[in-house]
Amino acid sequence: MKRIFWIVLDSAGIGEAPDANKFGDIGSNTWKSCYDSGKLHIPNMEKIGIYQIDGMEYAKSTENPTGSFARMQELSCGKDTTTGHWEMAGIVTPDPLPKFPNGFPKAFIEEFSKRTGRKILCNLPYSGTQVIHDYGREQEETGALIVYTSADSVCQIAAHEDVIPVEQLYEYCKIAREMLTGDLGVGRVIARPFIGTWPNYERTIRRHDFSLAPPRQTVLDALKTEGKDVIGVGKIYDIFEGQGVTETYPNQGNEKNMEKTIEIQKKEFDGLCYVNLVDGDMIYGHRRDIAGYAGALTRFDEQLGEFLANMRDDDMLMITADHGCDPGYTGTDHTREYVPCLIYGKEIKAGVNLHTRKGFADMAATIAEALGSKYRGDGESFWDEIKN
Structure with a gap:
């Protein structure tokens, strides 16, 4: 063969x-x-x-x-x-990869915010489409990062492409990937760019996964x-x-x-x-x-x-x-x-x-x-x- x-x-x-x-x-x-x-x-x-x-x-x-x-x-x-x-x-x-049903630890969120220079929104398990509906307008207005998870071992980071360029979002995800190791070692950090105007936001195919x-x-x-x-x-x-x-x-x-x-x-x-x-x-x-x-x-x-x-x-x-x-x-x-x-x-x-x-x-x-x-x-x- x-x-x-x-x-x-x-x-x-x-x-x-x-x-x-x-x-x-x-x-x-x-x-x-x-x-x-x-x-x-x-x-x-x-x-x-x-x-x-x-x-x-x-x-x-x-x-x-x-x-x-x-x-x-x-x-x-x-x-x-x-x-x-x-x-x-x-x-x-x-052994299962770590999951965070109550969101990520406060210490991680504070350090991630410090290293990116941006406010963090959400930090809860969420549907990917619902989270941008509920937090997207605030993200656009403030330039914050929407950080959320799911039932899987993931950290997902969403931002509007017109507010945070995709390549910059990828850099923030790389920072999160460097931080999420050991007991915090999720399987994937996922960049979730979206476009549109509230309430009609859409996620784009320019997502990117940063895996262990x-x-x-x-x-x-x-x-x-x-x-x-x-x-x-x-x-x-x-x-x-x-x-x-x-x-x-x-x-x-x-x-x-x-x-x-x-x-x-x-x-x-x-x-x-x-x-x-x-x-x-x-x-x-x-x-x-x-x-x-x-x-x-x-x-x-x-x-x-x-x-x-x-x-x-x-x-x-x-x-x-x-x-x-x-x-x-x-x-x-x-x-x-x-x-x-x-x-x-x-x-x-x-x-x-x-x-x-x-x-x-x-x-x-x-x-x-x-x-x-x-x-x-x-x-x-x-x-x-x-x-x-």
Whole structure:
């Protein structure tokens, strides 16, 4: 195998995980909420075998799937982007990253305000769209920074682009990232620029994530060290703090990210192209927009048709997710769910049901073995089961 394309449909979970009760997510099922809407049309993923995956029997399945497939269970203690991607890249995180349900400590807020020279607003868990509605006008008037968190291990910093230029907002986020270590070491500090006038503010795609660096080697690091190309599209560079990535293309939304992936597909490279498509999570999941989420998956499947037509004989495609964010569920947070894994290529067996795999890290081990790397991380490869 020469080239692997690893596409993450961010938050596209496929049903509550066995430990969903610990996260308050019993009954969540992101994919089924989209399916039940009647607005989901995904013939390409159906043909590969999405509805052959264990637990997805509610949909009519393809009799002769063209790919192999599995249901993946997360072992890390979390339901967020960082732990999900770290695990699929080979690192299980047994202890949860710190969360701040009552806001960040006073000492941090005071020092952050001092170092940025700006007043701090909010400092509470908040919906990202609601927080700019409630605090955006004051932010515009005072030049303050809106600092908030969520049910995830994140510190989010919002400001109007006309008041604080985006590059300056990024610098403030870097200061917060330097400060948030140890017991305060959140998985991500996220810049959340917005535009518009109150009450019609809108967040822009110029968000930027400043992540903790992975604690040890991932499959990305191993492949890079071994001389392979590791191309990141979307948030991949941010999630891994750039570690292991040899070439990066920042997030521009699902459609343009897929256009970039298809462009990369037509070029020569040797290794991995790792893609994160975040719109389902960022735009539709958290906002509980079922029709929008189903539409995003449908549009991805349309572009997937073009991608499949361009695949070479020595290419492999793997489609998965990092957690759930059920648009039909209560609240606005991520949901603890299984995720799908579809594997397709000329060198991949058709119709192999891998059933439930415990640990997203099995994907990293499989990708490593397929590309000739000795890396396995915390996973077990299923390459022998799917290769022709």
